[in-house]
Structures are given as structure tokens and as C-alpha cells.
Amino acid sequence: MAEKIMINSLVPPTWNRLKVNETYVELPGAFSSAIEENLTEADAGKWKIETGCGKELSDYLENAGVKPVLANVRSGILNMIKPVYKEDSADIICIDIPENETVNILTDLTSDESTKATAVFQILIKAGNNSVVNLTQVIRPGKGLKLINDIGSEISGKAQVNLVQIFTDGSDINAGYRAELSGDDSFAGCRIGLIRSNGETLDMNYVMKHFAPRSKSEISVSGALSTGAKKIFRGTIDFVKGCAGADGTENESVLILDDTVINKTVPLILCTEENVAGSHGASIGKPAEDMLYYMMSRGIDKEKALRILERAALESAVSHIEDQTALEYVMNIINENEDNE
Amino acid sequence: MSEEKTIVDDINRSVYDVIDKENSATRLEEGLNEDIIRRISEEKDDPDWMREFRLNCLKIYNELEVPQWGPGIEGLDMSHISTYVRPKTDMKNSWDDVPEDIKNTFERLGIPEAERASLAGVGAQYDSELVYHNVMKEVEEQGVVYTDFESALKGEYSDMVREHFMKLLVPTDHKFNALHGAVWSGGSFVYVPKGVKVSIPLQSYFRLNAKGAGQFEHTLIIVDEGADLHFIEGCSAPKYNVANLHSGCVELFVSKNAKLRYSTIENWSKNMYNLNSKRAIVEENARMEWVSGSFGSHTSYLYPSTILKGDNSTMEYTGITFAGEGQNLDTGMKVMHVGKNTSSVVNTKSIAKSGGVSTTRTSVQVMPGAKGAKSVVSCESLMVDNISRSDTIxxxxxxTDDADIGHEASIGSIPDDAVFYMMSRGMSEEDARALIVSGFADNVSRELPMEYAAEMNNLIRLEMKGSIG
Structure with missing residues (x-):
């Protein structure tokens, strides 16, 4: 039976009237899997990793009988994960990276326009000491797919998890990411490029939890909103006592292209450790007049100039993609979208 | 430099902690019910509409939930708070006429001296009522009205008061606005006529002496077109081992082309629950400035809010919060851009030490029609040790598409190299750290009149003396 559950909770919460403390989603009672490959079931007890969308979602999936599976990922290649969405589905993909290994993963979350369904796509990552995980996600569900994209990671000593997410036009999306920086000198990078329009919503909750000394996190969001789009970005840097020397930064740059959009930004910095450096910067508003003027004086009409700025917002995140094949894949999608427009 | 941290107990804040023997004329029993509300209303000889307003607020209070998003206020039990304590004196216009014990308290706090040196008018509230009120003759002659709230409610300005009272801070906003509406007592009414510029500040000082009591003063300021005012609010209380409550309301109406600066140095005792509400509405081409220093109280909820209603209206907020041992201070500001070409500049600083919790909570809302809105928010936090907590929310x-919004926040510690440098020049570590913190708070002290800046720096020194780290 369908049930409404709370996800993307802001901890600690703030004024209720701002309507940013949490969001509610309706989930079906049963799910199929959208992964066509046969993957080995993971030991659920060993994969209790907190995610950005939160415990209520993980518990719901567990109660609905969704089993975590181990992804087959290898070093030296681009590991592609592309679910095929046809009906209500939920998948929990576990990615276990041993010490000193580097893996590149690309997930493409898309669906046919005809698909009417709800999908939960959850990735759980354990990054062993000194390992590197480069995870690129293209998130572009078709109009009928309500998508929850949720990630949790545990990052060991000197390990890195580099997440790049590209949200292009599509349906309503809820997204979460939580990185637990539990190893000394660990790193979590999170680069997000987003375009939202035509009344689409994007509800995000990203948490960087610094437990270990000298751990470092970087979140950057760049995007453009137009024609009734609604976006909430919650970004939390949490310095837990004991993470001396930790460093966390958040940056957001959002272009608002018309008067019909709602952009909410909630960048928290929480701190119980003395010796840390945390910072946040945001720039939200219309495109700079002088930049538009310059482009128009070179013969580019205003519409085209705005499309260029939208693309630049995505490319700011794309530029962080390490793997060349993944980069080309993402750029092809961006180019295709542009051609279609 | 050693990595070991030494934590020393906070020092005595004797000036603020002196307790006068309670010598009240009336002290209503603890708790909150209709009978108590009716008796407060009788004590104050309210007009009928106000009595009904109070009773309605009580109903709203009983219907609303305690906020769940802020610091816990489980230690505040309204059934143990006396909401009305009338001191054994009526309001005087000369310090000489104020009873000796009350006068001594204000003398210790430096209020009469400040009045002589730098103020155009003073209101001094002791528990639930004003005991002293005076305004300079020159200011009065300009047509400025500065009076206790009760006189305004029944006098020449009663219609104006009724028109504005709790219209900005409506009782349904939250539980403690409703509480205030039910039990308010004391406070000030200020009206600055069109075009009048009051060059010297007015001040209200609130002292809560009674143990286990609440103070619920109401401040209503109307600055008419083209007028200009600086109003200063100070507050303190001695420390008791039971909870005290302050739930004042400040409503500020800044008319077209007017300017209002509202400065607060809050130094409540560390058993105080400070659940205060302040809101300003700013009309066309007008300007609102907030200067806020929060040092005291056990738990604070304090977020002065501004509605930039008029086109080209502006707001500037400068605030500092200093949370020490046993304190959970949740402070910040809210601004709503409604008119066209409005702007807000916000600069907050917070310091947490000796296990204190400081939370800076802000909101910037730009409504769809607020074309040309500009807002810059800067939140800086300083962690003095690693047993404290500092959050920015x-x-x-x-x-709207036509907005330019910037926000920056940072958190850090006192740089060891700066402390080392000062120590190498002969300063003690304690003095070096206090100096760095004073420098951190410099943007606030620069905005205050000199006497108040000195008081604030003194408070910082007092707070820092306890922590060597």
C-alpha cells in the first residue's frame, strides 16, 4: 500500500513557515528492480550507511523487501550503471572499493516519456583507505517518472569520493547525499550542475559529516531556473568534535531567469570542533547585465544568450568529471538536449 | 604553544548580579489562567478592548504549540512564573524620587549617568512597570512623544496605539507572541513627528529583579515621514536558581523617507529565558538599522525581523552573540523584501566558549514583485574552545529574477599565531585572546555610541577572562 514518508530532513530544523525542514513523498508498497544485470545480493547488515534522504527512506525500502546488491565495478574502465525504468522500482547498489583502488562510475537515470512510475535509486559507497571513487550521475528522468536519487558514503583515511551530478530537464526529483568523512585526510567532493524549468521541482539534501582530522569537503552547485521551476538546496557541513584541521566549503551560484521560479537555499554549518575552517558562499539572481549586453552586442539574441549561460552552469560541474569517457558521454547528452530545444 | 586547553570557571558579573530584596506592591501568583489575565488588566486599568485582546491572546496561547525547531525550553514552566510584579513605586520623572534601592540598582548599571552624558530621554522599567521616565525638554519641544506604554494607551495617542499595537507582531505568529499579548506590562511608546530628527538617542532600560518572574514590556515606535531616531534598549537581571522569563515585543513603524536605528545590548542573567520578538516595517525610501549585542540569558530566541515594504527601502543589521557556559543563544535576523529596489546588508558575528551554544539563524525572502532587490549576508563564527558549539542556519x-543575493558564512578559531605574536610582545594569553575577540566584535562596537561600545567591550573582557585556551 502506498505510504507517505518524510525525506530530506534538515537537522537541525529552522522556522516551519519557510517550508524547508523536510519534504514528503508518496511511495508505492511494492517495488521491482530496474537493474537488468544480475547482481549479487549484499549482506544488508554490513551496509547500514546513512544517506542524504534519510533513515526513514532506508527503513521503508528494507520493510518493502528491497535487497541491497553489490555492483560489479573495476578499476581501469568506466563502470556504467543504467537502470531501465518501466514500473515502480527501487534499487540499492552497494559499491565497495578496496584500499588504493580508483574506480570510475557513471549512472544514467533516464526513462521513456511513456513511463509513469516512482523510482528510488540508492547508492551506498564504502571507500577504503587511499581509494578514489569518481561517481558521475546524469539525472534526466522522463516526465512521468518521479525519481528519488539517494547516496550514502563512508570514506576512509586519505580516500576520495568525487561526485558529479548533472540534472537536466525532466520530472520532479528528490535527491540526497550524505558523506561520512571517517578517515583522516579523507575527501568528499560534490559538484552539481542543474537546469530546472516547466514547473519541475528539485528537492535536495546534502550532508558532509566530518568525523576525522583534516578531512575535507567541497560542495558546489551551479544552475539555472526558469518557467515555474522550484528548487530547494539544503547543504550541511557538520564538524563533529575530534575533526581538528577539517575544512568544508559550500558554494552556490543560481541564475534565476524569470519571475515564476522559487529558489530556496539552506546552507548549514554546524560545529563542535575548535580548529576547523568552514565557509559558505552563495550568489543568486539574474544574469549579469553586462554579460548579456556583451553577448547581444556580438549578435547573440537574448534567448540564445540565456541558453549559453544555462549550459555554462552545467559545464561548471561537468569540468570536474575525471574520466574522459564519462565526460564525453555527459557532453553528448547536454549537446543532444540543446539540439532538441 | 601548548595544545592543552585550560578551562576556568566564568567570573562573577557582580554589577549585573546584585539582587535587591524583593519589595513589590503586587505580585500575582505563579501560573497563567483567565483570572490572572483579568487581574493584570484590572491592575493596569485597561480599556475594554485591551482586556478582551488579552483574553483572546490567552486562548491563542493555549492553542499554540511550543516551537520545536529551536533550543529546548523544557526548563521554563509557566506554572512557576509570576507574570506580573508591580514595584512599590509609581513612575517618577526625577531620579531623586525613585526609591533608594531601585535607584541604586540603576546607578550601578550607569543609567542615570548615561542619561546625563548622552541620552535625550530614558525609560527605566523595574519588573513589570516603569519606575522612571524622562525626556529632554528640547526633544519634547520638537513634538517627540516618549512615554510609558500605559500612559500612551489611555492618553492623547490612544487611537494611534490601538491602530498599531500587535499589528506587526500578531499573537497568532507564535506561542510567545500570544503570551505577550495576554500579559504585557510596561514598555515605551515613541512617536517622532514628520521631519523631526532626534540627534541624541532615547533609551529604555529593563531590569527584572523579582525571582521566578516574567517581564513582558511592549515597545512601539512610530517614526513619521522624514524623521530620524536612534533608540537604545538595555536589559539585565540578577541570577537566580529558578527560571525567569523575558518575552517582550518591539514593533517599529518606519514611515516614508524616515530612518530608525534600534540598538540593543542584552545582558540578562544566565537563568533567563529570553523569548523576545522584534519587527519593523519600512516604507518607501526609509531605512531601518539594527545593532544587537546578545551576551546574557540562559536561552535566547531573538531574531529581529524587517519587512522592506516600500520601494527603495533599506535595512542594515549588525549583531554579535556571545554564548558562554550554560548558555544556548539562538539569535539572528529575518528580512522580507517586498517593495522594488530594496536592499539589506546583514553582518552577524558569534562567539562560543566554555560549553556555550551559539546558533545564528537567518532568513532572506525576496517576494515575486521585489524587482531590483539586493541582499548581502555575512555570518562569521568564532570557536574559542572545543567544548562549545556554533551553528549557522x-x-x-x-x-524574482531581478535580484542580487549574496551570502557568505565562515567558522574558525582564534589563530594561534596571532596569540603567539601578541604574547611575544608581552601580553598575557588571556589578554591576547580577549583582544582578538574584541577585534572580532569591532563591527558592532563601532556602530554603538561610545559609552555603549565601552560597555560591550567590557562584557567581552568579562566573558573572556574565564577562558584560557
Whole structure:
């Protein structure tokens, strides 16, 4: 039976009237899997990793009988994960990276326009000491797919998890990411490029939890909103006592292209450790007049100039993609979208 | 430099902690019910509409939930708070006429001296009522009205008061606005006529002496077109081992082309629950300035809010919060851009030490029609040790394309190299750290009249003396 559950909770919460403390989603009672490959079931007890969308979602999936599976990922290649969405589905993909290994993963979350369904796509990552995980996600569900994209990671000593997410036009999306920086000198990078329009919503909750000394996190969001789009970005840097020397930064740059959009930004910095450096910067508003003027004086009409700025917002995140094949894949999608427009 | 940290107990804040023997004329029993509300209303000889307003607020209070998003206020039990304590004196216009014990308290706090040196008018509230009120003759002659709230409610300005009272801070906003509406007592009414510029500040000082009592003063300021005012608010209380409550309301109406600066140095005792509400509405081409220093109280909820209603209206907020041992201070500000070409500049600093919790909570809302809105928010936090907590919780809600919104926040510690440098020049570590913190707070002290800046720096020194780290 369908049930409404709370996800993307802001901890600690703030004024209720701002309507940013949490969001509610309706989930079906049963799910199929959208992964066509046969993957080995993971030991659920060993994969209790907190995610950005939160415990209520993980518990719901567990109660609905969704089993975590181990992804087959290898070093030296681009590991592609592309679910095929046809009906209500939920998948929990576990990615276990041993010490000193580097893996590149690309997930493409898309669906046919005809698909009417709800999908939960959850990735759980354990990054062993000194390992590197480069995870690129293209998130572009078709109009009928309500998508929850949720990630949790545990990052060991000197390990890195580099997440790049590209949200292009599509349906309503809820997204979460939580990185637990539990190893000394660990790193979590999170680069997000987003375009939202035509009344689409994007509800995000990203948490960087610094437990270990000298751990470092970087979140950057760049995007453009137009024609009734609604976006909430919650970004939390949490310095837990004991993470001396930790460093966390958040940056957001959002272009608002018309008067019909709602952009909410909630960048928290929480701190119980003395010796840390945390910072946040945001720039939200219309495109700079002088930049538009310059482009128009070179013969580019205003519409085209705005499309260029939208693309630049995505490319700011794309530029962080390490793997060349993944980069080309993402750029092809961006180019295709542009051609279609 | 040693990595070991030494934590020393906070020092005595004797000036603020002196307890006068309670010598009240009336002290209503603890708790909150209709009978108590009716008796407060009788004590104050309210007009009928106000009595009904109070009773309605009580109903709203009983219907609303305690906020769940802020610091816990489980230690505050309204059934143990006396909401009305009338001191054994009526309001005087000369310090000489104020009873000796009360006068001594204000003398110790430096209020009469400040009045002589730098103020155009003073109101001094002791528990639930004003005991002293005076305004300079020159200011009175300009047509400025500065009076206790009860006189305004029944006098020449009663219609104006009724028109504005709790219209900005409506009782349904939250539980403690409703509480205030039910039990308010004391406070000030200020009206600055069109075009009048009051060059010297007015001040209200609130002292809560009674143990286990609440103070619920109401401040209503109307600055008419083209007028200009600086109003200063100070507050303190001695420390008791039971909870005290302060739930004042400040409503500020800044008319077209007017300017209002509202400065607060809050130094409540560390058993105080400070659940205060302040809101300003700013008309066309007008300007609102907030200067806020929060040092005291056990738990604070304090977020002065501004509605930039008029085109080209502006707001500037400068605030510092200093949370020490046993304190949980949740402070910040809210601004809503409604008119066209409005702007807000916000600069907050917070310091947490000796296990204190400081939370900076802000919201910037830009409504759909607020074309040309500009907002810059800067939140800086300083962690003095690793047994404290400092959180920054900003929200930006932007609903127009024609806006330019910037936000920056940072958190850090006192740099060891700066302390080392000062120590190498002969300073003690304690003095070096206090100096760095004073420098951190410099943007606030620069905005205050000199006497108040000195008081604030003194408070910082007092707070820092306890922590060598």
C-alpha cells in the first residue's frame, strides 16, 4: 500500500513557515528492480550507511523487501550503471572499493516519456583507505517518472569520493547525499550542475559529516531556473568534535531567469570542533547585465544568450568529471538536449 | 604553544548580579489562567478592548504549540512564573524620587549617568512597570512623544496605539507572541513627528529583579515621514536558581523617507529565558538599522525581523552573540523584501566558549514583485574552545529574477599565531585572546555610541577572562 514518508530532513530544523525542514513523498508498497544485470545480493547488515534522504527512506525500502546488491565495478574502465525504468522500482547498489583502488562510475537515470512510475535509486559507497571513487550521475528522468536519487558514503583515511551530478530537464526529483568523512585526510567532493524549468521541482539534501582530522569537503552547485521551476538546496557541513584541521566549503551560484521560479537555499554549518575552517558562499539572481549586453552586442539574441549561460552552469560541474569517457558521454547528452530545444 | 586547553570557571558579573530584596506592591501568583489575565488588566486599568485582546491572546496561547525547531525550553514552566510584579513605586520623572534601592540598582548599571552624558530621554522599567521616565525638554519641544506604554494607551495617542499595537507582531505568529499579548506590562511608546530628527538617542532600560518572574514590556515606535531616531534598549537581571522569563515585543513603524536605528545590548542573567520578538516595517525610501549585542540569558530566541515594504527601502543589521557556559543563544535576523529596489546588508558575528551554544539563524525572502532587490549576508563564527558549539542556519528564499543575493558564512578559531605574536610582545594569553575577540566584535562596537561600545567591550573582557585556551 502506498505510504507517505518524510525525506530530506534538515537537522537541525529552522522556522516551519519557510517550508524547508523536510519534504514528503508518496511511495508505492511494492517495488521491482530496474537493474537488468544480475547482481549479487549484499549482506544488508554490513551496509547500514546513512544517506542524504534519510533513515526513514532506508527503513521503508528494507520493510518493502528491497535487497541491497553489490555492483560489479573495476578499476581501469568506466563502470556504467543504467537502470531501465518501466514500473515502480527501487534499487540499492552497494559499491565497495578496496584500499588504493580508483574506480570510475557513471549512472544514467533516464526513462521513456511513456513511463509513469516512482523510482528510488540508492547508492551506498564504502571507500577504503587511499581509494578514489569518481561517481558521475546524469539525472534526466522522463516526465512521468518521479525519481528519488539517494547516496550514502563512508570514506576512509586519505580516500576520495568525487561526485558529479548533472540534472537536466525532466520530472520532479528528490535527491540526497550524505558523506561520512571517517578517515583522516579523507575527501568528499560534490559538484552539481542543474537546469530546472516547466514547473519541475528539485528537492535536495546534502550532508558532509566530518568525523576525522583534516578531512575535507567541497560542495558546489551551479544552475539555472526558469518557467515555474522550484528548487530547494539544503547543504550541511557538520564538524563533529575530534575533526581538528577539517575544512568544508559550500558554494552556490543560481541564475534565476524569470519571475515564476522559487529558489530556496539552506546552507548549514554546524560545529563542535575548535580548529576547523568552514565557509559558505552563495550568489543568486539574474544574469549579469553586462554579460548579456556583451553577448547581444556580438549578435547573440537574448534567448540564445540565456541558453549559453544555462549550459555554462552545467559545464561548471561537468569540468570536474575525471574520466574522459564519462565526460564525453555527459557532453553528448547536454549537446543532444540543446539540439532538441 | 601548548595544545592543552585550560578551562576556568566564568567570573562573577557582580554589577549585573546584585539582587535587591524583593519589595513589590503586587505580585500575582505563579501560573497563567483567565483570572490572572483579568487581574493584570484590572491592575493596569485597561480599556475594554485591551482586556478582551488579552483574553483572546490567552486562548491563542493555549492553542499554540511550543516551537520545536529551536533550543529546548523544557526548563521554563509557566506554572512557576509570576507574570506580573508591580514595584512599590509609581513612575517618577526625577531620579531623586525613585526609591533608594531601585535607584541604586540603576546607578550601578550607569543609567542615570548615561542619561546625563548622552541620552535625550530614558525609560527605566523595574519588573513589570516603569519606575522612571524622562525626556529632554528640547526633544519634547520638537513634538517627540516618549512615554510609558500605559500612559500612551489611555492618553492623547490612544487611537494611534490601538491602530498599531500587535499589528506587526500578531499573537497568532507564535506561542510567545500570544503570551505577550495576554500579559504585557510596561514598555515605551515613541512617536517622532514628520521631519523631526532626534540627534541624541532615547533609551529604555529593563531590569527584572523579582525571582521566578516574567517581564513582558511592549515597545512601539512610530517614526513619521522624514524623521530620524536612534533608540537604545538595555536589559539585565540578577541570577537566580529558578527560571525567569523575558518575552517582550518591539514593533517599529518606519514611515516614508524616515530612518530608525534600534540598538540593543542584552545582558540578562544566565537563568533567563529570553523569548523576545522584534519587527519593523519600512516604507518607501526609509531605512531601518539594527545593532544587537546578545551576551546574557540562559536561552535566547531573538531574531529581529524587517519587512522592506516600500520601494527603495533599506535595512542594515549588525549583531554579535556571545554564548558562554550554560548558555544556548539562538539569535539572528529575518528580512522580507517586498517593495522594488530594496536592499539589506546583514553582518552577524558569534562567539562560543566554555560549553556555550551559539546558533545564528537567518532568513532572506525576496517576494515575486521585489524587482531590483539586493541582499548581502555575512555570518562569521568564532570557536574559542572545543567544548562549545556554533551553528549557522541561513535560509534564502528567492522568488524574482531581478535580484542580487549574496551570502557568505565562515567558522574558525582564534589563530594561534596571532596569540603567539601578541604574547611575544608581552601580553598575557588571556589578554591576547580577549583582544582578538574584541577585534572580532569591532563591527558592532563601532556602530554603538561610545559609552555603549565601552560597555560591550567590557562584557567581552568579562566573558573572556574565564577562558584560557
Amino acid at each position: 541561513p535560509v534564502m528564499d528567492i522568488r
